[in-house]
Amino acid sequence: MNSISLSRTRFDAAIVDLDGTMVDTLGDFAASLNRMLDDLSLPHVAPSAIERMVGKGSEHLIHSALVHVMASAIADANEADAKARALFDRAWERYQHHYLAINGRHSAVYPGVIEGLKALRAQGLRLACLTNKPTSFAKPLLADKGLDGFFELVFGGDAFERKKPDPLPLLKTCEAMGTAPERTLMVGDSSNDARAARAAGCPVVLVTYGYNHGEPVRGVDADGFVDSLAELAPAAAR
Ligand SMILES: O=C(O)COP(=O)(O)O
Numbered sequence: 001m002n003s004i005s006l007s008r009t010r011f012d013a014a015i016v017d018l019d020g021t022m023v024d025t026l027g028d029f030a031a032s033l034n035r036m037l038d039d040l041s042l043p044h045v046a047p048s049a050i051e052r053m054v055g056k057g058s059e060h061l062i063h064s065a066l067v068h069v070m071a072s073a074i075a076d077a078n079e080a081d082a083k084a085r086a087l088f089d090r091a092w093e094r095y096q097h098h099y100l101a102i103n104g105r106h107s108a109v110y111p112g113v114i115e116g117l118k119a120l121r122a123q124g125l126r127l128a129c130l131t132n133k134p135t136s137f138a139k140p141l142l143a144d145k146g147l148d149g150f151f152e153l154v155f156g157g158d159a160f161e162r163k164k165p166d167p168l169p170l171l172k173t174c175e176a177m178g179t180a181p182e183r184t185l186m187v188g189d190s191s192n193d194a195r196a197a198r199a200a201g202c203p204v205v206l207v208t209y210g211y212n213h214g215e216p217v218r219g220v221d222a223d224g225f226v227d228s229l230a231e232l233a234p235a236a237a238r
């Protein structure tokens, strides 16, 4: 933890991101997207490219993957975008089908997550999970990985009118828990989480191992960085 402001703060609650923060879901994203692309008779997309597209919800991920695979055949960016839009409804239906069928099978909980969540709960913090993936994907994934018992609330990207990086989901989650944003710690892996937290008035810590749209995470404006959620316990206890 490299933050001075955090060490002076006491927290009542924490809001924890899912993909890239608690669970490495890149394998699930790759499997579902590539099965979807098979159904559309389109070429596969590499996990290294998918990693840069994750974090802004499934709609953004699907559209980005479609544009990415069509860019090799269609030189004009506007044309590729229009083609991706035309294919979207079918792609979304196929993606949902495949994601729900394999949810969690190609994913793993990051080291230190269970330890970190246990420590936060032991300090009396209330926990909510707030992700941009749909709630119907998030809840079974948390259950499959044995993480559901830590969270009194789970909100997906479809739970509110707008997704992170908009502050609305964080403000609504604080409201649902009855906690003040300045005493509610956001724990995430990307600039999406940090921007949402800053705008909501929540202190924010980012993990260094997540996705962050392919950009170095330490360049993001946050209150601290941790290499493992296990490092959060002493900060929360102060
Ligand atoms: O974009 C996603 O589906 C995952 O997003 P998350 O990092 O908010 O969990």
Ligand SMILES: [Mg+2]
Residues within 6 Å of the ligand: 017, 018, 019, 020, 021, 055, 188, 189, 190, 210
């Ligand atoms: Mg994330």
